[in-house]
Ligand SMILES: NC(=O)C1=CN([C@@H]2O[C@H](COP(=O)(O)OP(=O)(O)OC[C@H]3O[C@@H](n4cnc5c(N)ncnc54)[C@H](O)[C@@H]3O)[C@@H](O)[C@H]2O)C=CC1
């Protein structure tokens with residue numbers, strides 16, 4: 186919507202030709218974004234897009250499927266085409282972030298990450314949104330920013346791609362934890378404590394992987410953590426709430442047609458943290474609940490009975 190409103194001809198690639206035809210005929214994406222009238226500058230297709238004529242490409246495929254789809258297109262992508270990664274997660278089979286997956290699959294592309302507090306429904310309504318646009322270097326991110334900016338959409342640039350990706354991936358897992366806590370009725374004080382201690386976990390992982398603290402304190406870290414941990418509009422948070430209320434994970438996932446990224450990212454994150462010797466007790470607790478090892482109540486009891494420690498450790 187943003188790009189089309191900026192005057193770009195936008196090709197929306199999808200796997201299902203019938204759905205593409207439906208979108209072109211109705212100007213609605215009934216399955217994934219109902220209630221939004223799609224801009225006339227958007228054309229849906231199931232054919233390989235004409236990458237040779239593209240100024241940029243946004244990858245919005247769920248994290249666990251990004252590699253397969255990038256490989257599908259890799260040979261069509263010209264040297265230096267900017268690919269902007271919008272998915273928030275860690276690939277479970279490799280423990281890689283999306284920019285690492287892109288570097289392996291489409292090495293000729295210029296890599297960017299767009300992340301931050303931005304519900305698609307808010308953006309499409311034109312509600313004010315500010316996000317992080319990260320590139321390999323700041324000049325490249327600065328050059329790309331005007332293409333994705335809008336009257337109510339402000340990208341702030343950085344060259345800290347790993348920081349931008351850590352923020353988006355970790356906040357999804359923490360939002361499941363916040364949802365569980367609220368679903369169990371444990372109150373707003375516990376909710377605030379979990380956000381703050383979760384942010385400490387995000388920062389510890391960031392330090393181990395070379396992210397900058399100011400990136401994680403910004404839109405793609407703290408900003409998105411606050412949004413996702415505070416809104417039932419978040420799929421991760423609402424999944425956690427339903428777990429906290431006693432529903433089974435499989436029932437929750439099968440009741441929705443939309444991705445809940447934190448579910449696959451939680452085990453990847455726990456393994457990545459272990460590999461780098463980073464302490465992430467809340468994320469471990471989420472993973473143990475998701476894998477059926479403990480109940481949400483047992484997870485909260487475990488977290489509360491951990492040995493006391495300094496707040497800055
Ligand atoms: N919806 C939102 O507000 C935001 C979503 N994101 C991120 O964007 C990514 C996608 O999220 P949504 O679009 O909301 O999810 P969604 O579940 O609403 O849509 C996912 C899209 O990917 C397609 N898809 C699913 N499996 C696929 C596969 N194997 N190959 C190719 N395409 C496949 C689906 O057909 C659908 O079009 C996620 O990583 C999410 O964290 C980021 C910011 C905001």
Ligand SMILES: O=C(CO)COP(=O)(O)O
Nearest residue numbers: 301302303304419420421
């Ligand atoms: O990333 C998002 C908002 O910034 C969307 O969060 P959910 O995937 O939890 O809905």
